[in-house]
Amino acid sequence: MFFGVGAYTTAILMKLGGWAFILTVPLGGLFAGILAFFVGLPTLRLKGSYFAIGTWALALALQQLALILDITGGPDGMRLPPYLNPSYFYYWMLGVVGGTFALYWILLEWAPFGLKVRAIREDQDGAMALGINPTRVKVQSFVLSAVPVGLLGSIYAYWITFIDPLSAFGDILTDQAVVMAVVGGLGTLIGPAIGAVIVFTFKTLFWAYLSDYQVLYLIILGVAIALTVLFLPNGLWGTFINYRDSSRGMRTQSVSRPRIDASEHSDEQEKGAPEHG
């Protein structure tokens, strides 16, 4: 959903406003962030799957909105002036992804924010007793996860030069992102990146050799999620970390003082926005 907001921000501003691409990208991120704030405030008070259902419904509503509005071109979508320079877009995306990764690393592994997020994930009532306002931290995480997705949506629109409600707000994007995160390992920074490499390698091979059986693609993704949840609930990276820690043996009781050890449990919640793409 935030991806679509970024994509349409760039498309509308460039096409109808004649803005320069560079100026539209930050706005794509900003609008995604603002939307996340106002969506998060009420929905993040919901527990469990209601939040997911709420955001999913909203994504569908935005898709419908893009379908009927004139400004978005309705079902015909929007065509942007082509700029055929793949490496230009590659560096843009690399910059955004790199920056996002660095920011998340600092916030989650190093700053107090990461500890608060983990506390809430482990035990929300317990976290509240320690002065942590769960809704506030969740809204912050949500906004934080939406902004990079909005930025990437902006870049995507100009890169592909054509967006329509299905490509910008469609579920295939979200579904892929969920598979990446789950297969790679939820709650880790590295996991989803590993998942992304796997999903895209698979996708490329699939379209190269099996494109006659398109229908299989989503089925295979679905099966991948089911199998991962059943047999590798921590994902590939999470399982690897657990294995590594247990093969090192139990932690000894002698502690070398002052130390901050976050690396041993790098189970920070990657608020990897893709889930809410």
Added chain:
Amino acid sequence: MAETILKVQDVVKTFGGLHAVNRVTFDLAEGEVMGLIGPNGAGKTTLFNVISGYYPPTQGRIHFKGQDVSGVPPYKLAAIGIGRTFQVVKPFPGLSVLENVIIAGLCRYGTRRASEKHAWKILDFTGLADQADKSAANLTLAGRKRLEISKALALEPSLLLLDEVVAGLNPTEADKTIELILKIKGFGISILIVEHIMRVIMNLSDRVVVLNFGQQIALGKPADVARDPMVIQAYFGEDAA
């Protein structure tokens, strides 16, 4: 007489038609230890949850340091100085003992570094320093209860709510925890303590409140309360009284 730190006034908490807490009234003075006892289901934990902000009171008011805090959410109460433990302990199991306490310190000491320094002091005090690096999930029950106390203390509270921190411990561990609570009392921190074990309550409390079926049936010095016929009846039934 020291200043009143906590004022519980006619507090009622109902769930549907059930009066889990029914018109409870008492004051807690600064530095005082108040025991809260009563048979199972008397409403002790519910009252704790109301005082610490987890449930808003259905009726009645709660004042903390002269400020009306009825219905104020737990995280705000933690910030103004109410620390609590949970009967069913709530460690963050995936985190180390040290990290658990650092999180608690964050609301007083904004940075991770300052909070860690503070956490080490707390762990030294509660005797968990040598297990700081352990995952909280690997602690023994006694350790987890101590961790609960450590986290609540890291908030530097002026009022501490202890919910059965001794229950379930063996006698040696229990004595150590009682000693710890007495040390905490020595700092002038006011304590409201729920406990089933009479020895603990009698040893620690300056005064005792007794609840039965949500009603407050006695309030006074431990020795007086122990002789109160209503209390004896609540605990041992009609015949004993």
